[in-house]
């Protein structure tokens with residue numbers, strides 16, 4: 297049997313609309329409270345099922361990632377191992393999201409791989425089981441698998457679906473890589489924000505506990521955020537480096553994008569409380 301190529305599986309970016317660090321666990325991971333919302337700017341993956349268990353990835357990633365480290369192949373291997381599935385896949389990645397920018401592209405690619413191969417290999421694992429497999433790959437993977445904007449606690453795996461307003465965002469990509477592990481290891485990271493109820497978090501002004509430190513360590517982030525703040529309420533996503541400004545109308549976001557100095561990259565995207573991945577899965 298030669299299966300046909302199943303195309304256009306989106307792996308959307310996420311924004312952390314707020315991010316609070318509440319403490320550090322004994323294993324070094326941090327307790328946090330955060331609000332994840334998807335945006336309609338995505339990587340895209342195609343899959344072709346093969347009868348041999350080999351996994352082959354073709355990608356246009358601008359930064360080399362070894363196959364052993366690539367979250368797509370790690371996700372596919374993990375799914376094979378957990379289900380003893382003897383099928384394989386040829387996978388194509390159209391990488392559009394900046395890497396290591398706090399947009400969760402790697403985690404989203406892993407989630408899309410798990411969701412798509414679960415369908416294409418006809419494994420029928422429930423979403424909760426896929427999310428458990430995903431959590432082994434990264435703290436951010438489960439929210440992409442569940443596909444609903446969510447308030448997250450724990451290390452990011454305890455999820456409660458929420459529906460924040462779906463604004464337009466101008467996302468700017470400073471030309472610097474911020475390592476999530478480095479930020480979480482930094483002694484100057486504030487780790488003592490009190491845990492708050494979801495109701496009070498939704499009504500308080502939103503902020504990111506990593507932002508001050510990242511701005512201090514990375515002048516490119518400081519400069520980019522200062523520029524954006526002239527035009528819109530803006531902050532950092534995740535552990536950076538990307539920052540986003542919030543707009544009521546698409547045109548307003550595009551007008552500011554048009555003013556962007558050539559040295560800074562950016563894109564306009566709309567907040568989505570249902571992941572584009574869920575819509576693609578429904579078409580399968």
Ligand SMILES: C[C@@](CO)(OP(=O)(O)O)[C@H](O)COP(=O)(O)OP(=O)(O)OC[C@H]1O[C@@H](n2ccc(N)nc2=O)[C@H](O)[C@@H]1O
Nearest residue numbers: 324325326398403434435436451452476477480534535536
């Ligand atoms: C904090 C967030 C917010 O979205 O940052 P971004 O990666 O999006 O910037 C994420 O939850 C990150 O998730 P993810 O990028 O999947 O993290 P992982 O690969 O699991 O962990 C990377 C490193 O970050 C640290 N880490 C991560 C999550 C967490 N709750 N506490 C931590 O201390 C650990 O040191 C770990 O070695």
Ligand SMILES: Nc1ncnc2c1ncn2[C@@H]1O[C@H](COP(=O)(O)OP(=O)(O)O)[C@@H](O)[C@H]1O
Nearest residue numbers: 365366367395396397398399400401402403405
């Ligand atoms: N498919 C993938 N896409 C992006 N990054 C990947 C992938 N697989 C592994 N990685 C590694 O994960 C790191 C974090 O990637 P990414 O998820 O884009 O950033 P962030 O966690 O800051 O949002 C990258 O720097 C890269 O080394």
